[in-house]
Amino acid sequence: MSNQISPIYFDSAVKQKRLLRELKELVQYKDLIVQMTIRNITVRYKRSLLGVIWTLLEPLMAMLVMAMVFSYILQRAIPNFAVYLLTALVVWGYFQSSTNSAMRDFSTGERLVSRVYLPQSIFIIVAIATGLVNFLLEFIAVLVIVFITGVSLPLYSVTLILPLIILTIFNLGLGLILAPLSAFYSDISNVYNILLRLLMYLSAIFYSIDIMPDWLQKIVSLNPVYQFIHIFRSPIYYSVPIPLDALGYVSLWALGVLVLGVIIFMRLSDDIISRS
DSSP states (O other): OOOOOOOOOOOHHHHHHHHHHHHHHHHHTHHHHHHHHHHHHHHHHTTSSSGGGHHHHHHHHHHHHHHHHHHHHHTTTSSSHHHHHHHHHHHHHHHHHHHHHHHHHHHHHHHHHTTSOOOTTHHHHHHHHHHHHHHHHHHHHHHHHHHHHTOOOOGGGGGGHHHHHHHHHHHHHHHHHHHHHHHHOTHHHHHHHHHHHHHHHTTTSSSOGGGSOHHHHHHHHTOHHHHHHHHHHHHHTSOOOOOHHHHHHHHHHHHHHHHHHHHHHHHHHHHHHHHO
């Protein structure tokens, strides 16, 4: 069966109707979204001895391994390296896992949709929702390390709810782009994971951007994932308010990616249905 995609003809009236119908159906299936999200969380740890505690242990163990590797190199340059590192790891983990899950769950759900009608975007929504729940649980690990190391957590740290919402929108938009593309081209997932490795090293997770030359700092600053990490570090690690310029920058990214994701998803969903 051919994987060729027909040329794109954009009819705004048709697309608006499709979008409104998709949103209406997502509201109708809201209970199923909650149940599927809970199932994803419980199934992941169902047969493990420590259960959901692994959600806390995984980032802590990752932090310990990376701290052991980089502590001798960066510990003097970065005080309270554990807080610096773990804050970045949970943000990066949410971004990486939710976008990858969106592709994987959408591919699995594509076969289900051919038997039982469901709004196709529900699998992407559930993947992002599952990642968000995991992020909130893992964030507890950050608070534990903050408490142990004695880092002061200012009251305005509660404002992190806003960048978290923006990050969720960004992940959703990217999921809407990647999921339907991966349904047509199986190597999209492999290419994306290769790009993720490069992006991880351009996100200043385990090093300070200050050690880079100016030209490279400018390149890293263009990376929206780095900016999300920087925003979360601001109140938690640096004890300063969220930088508004960075918040505005990632907001534009999130909005642009979401709009592009909706357009691509609405365009390709018909071809996915007809192919099933």
